[in-house]
Each structure stands twice: as C-alpha cells, then as structure tokens.
Amino acid sequence: MNPIPTTYAGLDVSLDDTHICIVDEHGALLSETRVPTDPEAVHNALKGAPGQLKRIGLEASSLSLWLQSELSAAGHPAIIIEARHAHATMQAQRNKTDRNDARALAQIMRTGWFRAVHAKRPESRRLRMLLANRRLLKRKLIDMENHIRGTLRPLGLLVGQVSRGRFEVRVRELICDAPADITAFLETLLVVRGRLLDGYGELHRLVLAIVRTDPLCRRFMTVPGVGPIAALSFRAAIDDPHRFRRTRDVAAYLGLTPRRWQSGSIDRTGSISKHGDREVRTALCEAAAGLLLRTRKWTAIRAWGLRLAKRTSMLNAITAVARKYAVILLKMWRDSAAYRPGLGAKVTEKMRLPGPQTA
Structure with missing residues (x-):
C-alpha cells in the first residue's frame, strides 16, 4: 500500500478570485485551479486536493486574515506569511501573474523559508x-x-x-x-x-x-507620557505578549530599531527600519514627543531622554523613548508588572494583580 504523499499549497488571494497551486514534497506541480475568493469555495477546492496537505500559505493582505481564520476553523493548516518574504521570492520570477504567485507561495511552503504572521484575535x-x-x-x-x-x-x-x-x-x-x-x-x-x-x-x-474600562490600558497609562491612544494602540497591535521571546524584540517588530547593511568590510547602521505597524509606532512616538517637549514634571524616562537629546538630537531622543516605551509596556503586560517611576531603565517590578487580566 502506497503512503499518502505530503503536499503543500499556495493561495494567491485577490478581491474576486483566488489562485490555488499544490506541489508535492519534491516541488513537482500536482494541480492548479482558480476559485472565487470565498472560504467555502476554497475549502471545497482544498478538500479534493491530491495527497495530505501539510501547509497552506497565504500572503499577508486585507483578505488573507479573514480567509485564514475560516480555513483554520475548517481544519486546514493555513498560514499567513510576511508580504516582504513572499515578494522577495516572487521577484525571481520572469513574469508577474497570479498563477505564478500561487506557485511561488506553494514552493515557499514546501521549503519552509518563511516567517509566519501572528493572526490576531x-x-x-x-x-x-x-x-x-x-x-x-x-x-x-x-x-x-x-x-x-x-x-x-x-x-x-x-x-x-x-x-x-x-x-x-x-x-x-x-x-x-x-x-x-x-x-x-x-x-x-x-x-x-x-x-x-x-x-x-x-x-x-x-x-x-x-x-x-480596560485594566490593562489603565495600567499602561501609569507610565509617564503614555495616554489612552498609545495604550490602546499597543494593546491592539501586540495582541499576545508571550509571542516575543525577549522583551526587546518588540522594538524590532514595531520598526523602532536601526537598519543594518553589512557586506565584507562594510558595516553600516542606518535609521530605524519603520517595518511593522505604523499606527502604533506613530502613537508611541507622539507620546514620547509629548513627554520630552511639553511635559515639565521630572521623571526618570524624561530625564534619560533629555540627556540623550543633548548628546545627539531631539528626534533621536524621541525615537529612543518610543522604543523604551515599547519594551516597558510589553514587560508590564507579560510579567503582570507595575510601573516604578524612579528606577530609570528598570521601571517595572512583578506584582500580584487582583482578578483576571485582560489580554
């Protein structure tokens, strides 16, 4: 009895149609089809696919999150991958078509060279x-x-x-x-x-x-300069604080860390990458600017930012404070920690919070 072959699928999702490509574990093309962009239609096409689907890849877009949640609920191993990773692979193709994009996504699923996007609740x-x-x-x-x-x-x-x-x-x-x-x-x-x-x-x-009415946002707002917009933006963008292995990783996720370009003897560090959620990055930078430029009350974070502004520039200081905000808020959320205003960079301590914490 022959074992059921393992297969991989790529879905190129557009407003009207979705192109589906299925390949085997060796990259050989097994089937291609085009269906309306509807969860039921895609589910029926995948249900009759050859072999056993191990991964189904969708490029991150406004429709992919909805489609991925519906397919996952139907039992399909659907994964959303970063658009930058998918775009880099698709650029290697001579002709840009929806059919070729679906083929590229299927090959990405087969090789495993992708980074999955967190599907928010x-x-x-x-x-x-x-x-x-x-x-x-x-x-x-x-x-x-x-x-x-x-x-x-x-x-x-x-x-x-x-x-x-x-x-x-x-x-x-x-x-x-x-x-x-x-x-x-x-x-x-x-x-x-x-x-x-x-x-x-x-x-x-x-x-x-x-x-x-949100206890987590109210706790975020105990950090000097963090208002309701910054607190709610951060909460909505992060969704799950435990998906970051280190607290400092959240700064890179929000595009608040410098770019780096290295080749041979050349090693350059540039401005911040600006990858990730632009809205929460803007909210954190606005909060940092308000703290440094409009607030007059002394706090450890403001004193640190003003010292940095004297050494470099106010724009660099605003970005650095925004990056510090991201790390502080994530640590407060992940560790159920309270803010301690006088400890400089180490501004949180673990505490036992009453009642269940909203995530």
Missing part, C-alpha cells in the same frame, strides 16, 4: 479598526482645516493660531465681508468640517470609554 482586530477610523477622520479634519486656511490666505485673511473649538467662529468672522460666491463655498466647507469634527469626536469618545 477578533477583539484586537476590532480595536485596530476603531483606531484606524479615528485616525482617518483626524487626518481628514486637519486636511480640511488646512484647505480652508489656504483658501483664505490669497484674500489676505489669516486664521492664525486658534483652538479647534473656535476655528469655525474665526473663519466666519473673516468672511463676513467677503464676496457672496466665496462665502457660499466656504460655508459648504465649514459644514463638511463640522461633520468631520462630530464624527471624530464620537470615535474619540468611544476609544476613551474602552480605555476607561
């Missing part, structure tokens, strides 16, 4: 969506305000420094004597800006309500 994914939508409305609000300022500037009307709450009042004061056509379209822009402000305020209040 539904709760963390929902929090990330909330934070992303809040940040989107904030950016659009700033863009709208800057556009209104730029529209008034050629008329010699300067808004100047004004709070967000008084922005609309200030603009209406400036355009009270403007021509009717200019007043008409500026009124429209102010209405749009008002709706953006209302939407942003609603999502921001929702974020604050979640942080207020």
